[in-house]
Amino acid sequence: MQKRYPYYLANKAASPNADLAVLDKYSGKVAAQVAVPDAKAVDKAIAAAEKAAKPMAAMKPYERQQVLLHCVKRFEERADELAKALCIEAGKPINDAKGEVTRLIDTFKVAAEEAVRIDGQIINLEISARAAGYRGFSKRVPLGPVSFITPFNFPLNLVAHKVAPAIAAGCPFVLKPAEKTPIGALIIGEILAETKLPKGAFSVLPVNGDKASQLVEDERLKLLSFTGGQIGWKLKSQAGRKKVVLELGGNAACVVDADQKDRLDAVVDRLIFGAFYQSGQSCIGVQRIYVHDTLYAALKKKLVEKTRALKSGDPKNKDTFIGPMIDEDAAKRLHGWISEAKEAGAKVLCGGKRKGNMLEATLVEDVPADAKLNREEAFGPVALLAPFSDFHAVLDTVNDSEYGLQAGVFTNDLGHTMAAWDRLEQGGVIINDIPSFRVDNMPYGGVKRSGLGREGIRRAIEDMTEERLLVIHDVDD
Incomplete structure (x- = not known):
């Protein structure tokens, strides 16, 4: 009953x-x-x-x-x-x-x-x-x-x-x-x-x-x-x-600096969690991932392997990591954005398929700057991957968004840490972790459309x- x-x-x-x-x-x-x-x-x-x-x-x-x-x-x-x-x-x-x-x-x-x-x-x-x-x-x-x-x-x-x-x-x-x-x-x-x-x-x-x-x-x-x-x-x-x-809401970005070579596995684990926990339905879920070009190929390989290994299915099962989106309309919307990005030249590295309100954990690269998948809040199990060569320039890329809730930066460079804190147009900047990090006594909120x-x-x-x-x-x- x-x-x-x-x-x-x-x-x-x-x-x-x-x-x-x-x-x-x-x-x-x-x-x-x-x-x-x-x-x-x-x-x-x-x-x-x-x-x-x-x-x-x-x-x-x-x-x-x-x-x-x-x-x-x-x-x-x-x-x-x-x-x-x-x-x-x-x-x-x-x-x-x-x-x-x-x-x-x-x-x-x-x-x-x-x-x-x-x-x-x-x-x-x-x-x-x-x-x-x-x-x-x-x-x-x-x-x-x-x-x-x-x-x-x-x-x-x-x-x-x-x-x-x-x-x-x-x-x-x-x-x-x-x-x-x-x-x-x-x-x-x-x-x-x-x-x-x-x-x-x-x-x-x-x-x-x-x-x-x-x-x-x-x-x-x-x-x-x-x-x-x-x-x-x-x-x-x-x-x-x-x-x-x-x-x-947000369109959270995470930057992986050049000095993270020896921590790549740990970084990938956190990116996986940030992008796909509770099926990506989080305001501070990792949506845009920018990786220094010296690490890009290695990180992409690890990220794709671990994303493919995530178990989807009944959320009542303890080993399920990807459950359903809130309804089929939400899944259709995001699946449509993925299709639009593909038609505009983006490459789906893994995932991308939908059945009802279940959408696979998806990684996409080469997404055009004006694509909805890049500009809007995905609010689902999708993350975008892109390389960068100049740390200060990538901060401008992160800021090229109408949202500004939180951003994550993996770096051991104090100068880069302070530059991120000074320049990122965000409510919060998380160093050496994903933007999805939140403790319930900290100030939390955003700027711009966030x-x-x-x-x-x-x-x-x-x-x-x-x-x-x-x-x-x-x-x-």
Whole structure:
């Protein structure tokens, strides 16, 4: 019998229907039925969040920490269930799914630590004679009710990066998870419902995308945090006066410098992981690989051999590395881009075949600069390979993109390291590893079409709070 999941409205489960069918992404069969809220439910959730703003702000830091630590405990207890849900609803290979559960736990742990150290500042105002006898102090206070919209590819951890800092900051929230992968978020909602959060502190609403406009436009909400595609820029224009944080994908490049000859096997292993983990459906998955021409032939040979050896199939099997893409339309789109590149002169080194929503791990070289496969975000198991001869010139090649989330550079040269950090137009530069590297307490976000603002627990808390100033005039008796 298929499992049924409620949505969560003002901390409580609601099951008025079971209208959303969630598919097992590998078999294509219905795996679960989920209740879908209507526009009235969304309005009730926002109204409840507005009422919860004062009691949430009044919670002591240790009380918010206790909520987060309860979640950590329950995530640990339900880790296998969460990983299985990810494997089914997202088609994520089970080893990747277990890794995401670990990151979910880490993210809530970090938020629990940060919840008790949201500090202010003592400000010396006596910078001139007119300010003599004045003292300044600042503290951070919760912004108020906020809204979150999350994508399908990390149904647990991308939810965690919004929900956990909101609780730490004291902000009630309304969350819309992706319709294709709502189960992980609903399990998080179930666990939050066990806590002593004030009524209305949270709602988890897998509302249809075309009916989510209120989460963007409603002026009662003080912040919109959106992770997803380029539609984010349109949402920003509709958001009114509220603060907006956007993470909108990338076209991540990785540079392998000439001094990596003795580390080639290790570099190839990391490139394989970066390009193909969770079937390439990551904003910082390795898409463009630039290799110094003295290493190009050797690295290409090793990379092709290891790519061909990757096992595709049922993501529930422990030895599966390449699972399904989220749906057949996504696989058709990317397969079409590969075909277009081939027609324009590109060479497929391995892979390139599609069956349903399964696309082989694919390596391509000689891709024209104007091809979609080079210009846009692939978001699938495809990587481009190209040689370079001049390190400083290849930095310009990396920058020749409308995206700028993260880049990786394998080099032992300190000068090259600093040049990459200074010149690459990216939110983050990762040295001696792939751009896919992320630790959940680091600042994370992009420039250009990749987004606006930064996530990472402390930065998210800063976005969900505002500074309040106190000035005291010391009056002489």
